[in-house]
Amino acid sequence: MTQLHHTPDVNLAHRPGAAVSDPAQPPADRGPWRRRAKIAGIVTAVAAYLVTFLIILPLLWIVLLSFQPSDKILGDPFSFTSLTMENYANALTNLPLLRMYGNTILIAVLSVTIGTVISFMASFALTRMVWRRKRSQSAMRFYLLAGLAVPVYVLLFPVYRLDLALGIFGTYAAVILPYIAVSIPFNTLLMTGFLREFPGELEEAAIIDGAGLFRICMSVVLPVMRPVLAAVLIFNVVYVFNEFPFVSILINNPDLVTVSLAVSRFQGQYTVDYGGMMAAATLVLLPQLIIYAFLQRHIIAGLTAGAVKG
Incomplete structure (x- = not known):
């Protein structure tokens, strides 16, 4: 009578020297990569906002000066106490x-x-x-x-x-x-x-x-x-x-x-x-x-x- 011998399953994870891989956890070396990618994204966003601000700044400066009297533009352009609509009235009248x-x-x-x-x-x-x-x-x-x-x-x-x-x-x-x-x-x-x-x-x-x-x-x-x-x-x-x-x-x-x-x-x-x-x-x-x-x-x-x- 022939006897059937069942070979036990060999778990590769328990072999000496075998690496244990858990699909639920990311590899250990991806942590620094993600941090570097996050830092690069932050630097890129800051640079983009800075360039946008430098482009918009002259336009905002023109709008601000348009509410200043002519004598204040050269003398005290950063003054916000004497804003007026006279420049627009003059422009609409003369143009x-x-x-x-x-x-x-x-x-x-x-x-x-x-x-x-x-x-x-x-x-x-x-x-x-x-x-x-x-x-x-x-x-x-x-x-x-x-x-x-x-x-x-x-x-x-x-x-x-x-x-x-x-x-x-x-x-x-x-x-x-x-x-x-x-x-x-x-x-x-x-x-x-x-x-x-x-x-x-x-x-x-x-x-x-x-x-x-x-x-x-x-x-x-x-x-x-x-x-x-x-x-x-x-x-x-x-x-x-x-x-x-x-x-x-x-x-x-x-x-x-x-x-x-x-x-x-x-x-x-x-x-x-x-x-x-x-x-x-x-x-x-x-x-x-x-x-x-x-x-x-x-x-x-x-x-x-x-x-x-x-």
Whole structure:
């Protein structure tokens, strides 16, 4: 008769030299790692709050000075005992708000619309069209990069001479054309970075269905590029609102005054109304801050679009 011998289960945990692992407890070496990660998170948060404070501080300083009398701004700017609304009353009285906002919006709409259309066509040509010579395509990209490196102040005198030669000095076109030219390099490179990661299969499917070039751009490419287009529009509109060198040189008609040019009215040849200037600057900044507050997610999405594959 055969006897069955049951081999007792060998518990590896009781073997000499065997390590005991308890799944309910984390490894002993993860404690220092977690502490280092927590400290790094705290340092990063403190640095982020510090940078944010340094960015917001000038804006808060402008708002505070806008409630100070002009003589107090230079003499005792930290005084909170003589706050007044006289600067805002003076700014609202002297500034043609409707006219300056109307002129600025008109210039922004025309320049941003034309510049965005040209930039889109240029970016589509650089990323989708087949160039006969690759060197020409590379040269065009280098030309756009070079456009970003040219300071605005270097262009003032050439643009001034061109406006005089074309007979458009002192008109809307005198600033609209330079705004279009300045915006094209940045807009094109931003759109080009997105279109490089844009899948070409969608366009191929549209071509198979019989779509032409115009329909591909309007029905396939543009709907996907909405985040980038939103970022481009926001940046260009804010630039037009803040731009001062071109408009101060090329606009000499009081009826064509813009937002940035109207703020300089509080500076005379020998005197400066600092209180009125701070109040006017606050009135100019408020609409832009509201735009950024409500559209910041579109700006972030547009700048990061095409940056990560997936």
